Amino acid sequence: MGELAIIDGTGDTKVLWDKNNEDEVEAAEEQFDTLIEKGFTAYSVKKDGEKGKKITKFDSDAGKIIMVPKIIGG
């Protein structure tokens, strides 16, 4: 099961997909592309503490993808 965690005001909103379910994969990919267009950055992460990796294309094999809104200097 793949998970898209979108960082927002609620903590995060999750979109799940089963890579064997085309509809779910398609819906997650569509969401991913929409957020990238909005300026979000996507990171593929793993639970073992491995460093996050920036990705620009949806990967249905990724276990977990965190979508981060725009970052600015202060």
Added chain:
Amino acid sequence: MTSFSSSTTDGGTWSSWVGTDTATTATGSTSGTWYTWIRCDSTATSGTSTGDTTWVRWTTAAEIHDRNYGEGSIDRQEEQRRYRAGAAQEALERRERAATQQKEKEKAEIRAKDLLLDLIGEKELAVYNETGRLFVKGKKFDYIIQKSGFIKKISKEKITDLCVHLNNRYSFPETDNVIAMKLAIESDESGLLKLANDHGSVARPRELLKAACM
């Protein structure tokens, strides 16, 4: 024009004021405007001692107005009571909204910490909960990300305060900002350093601040 005193004129303003008699003072008149005004028994010297006259109607009207609309009037009291009740209701609603927002914020922070837990594990999350800080190793520098405050960029000689964060930072839970900074440092440190504003450096102390780390 031989007359120099109003009391001696005949048929003028004074005459209609005091009446057509020979009165030389208004209070002594028994007819004319003055008398109608106060309708006294010719001994009255002020409007207050009269009965139902223009003067009384006038002053009575003022009293009624004052009773209805003045400081102590029933209408005014009712208006003030409604205003106070409305203000109290608004304050109550404001407090309830603030309490709801606070609860939502706390829920959001819990969710953000669940996400951080996936990245750093339970042991380090406990340190993060204690300190509010996360230590992250970049390719060029090490960093301490703080839940609130600057990111500390650590080099051999100094510690530099960097200001960089999520756009509209305060609409996100603090820990979401920490996660965003951790991921950015790990995958695009140079890009983050370009965005960050330098807020000054201090010499590196022997011991760094306690922080959760990977």
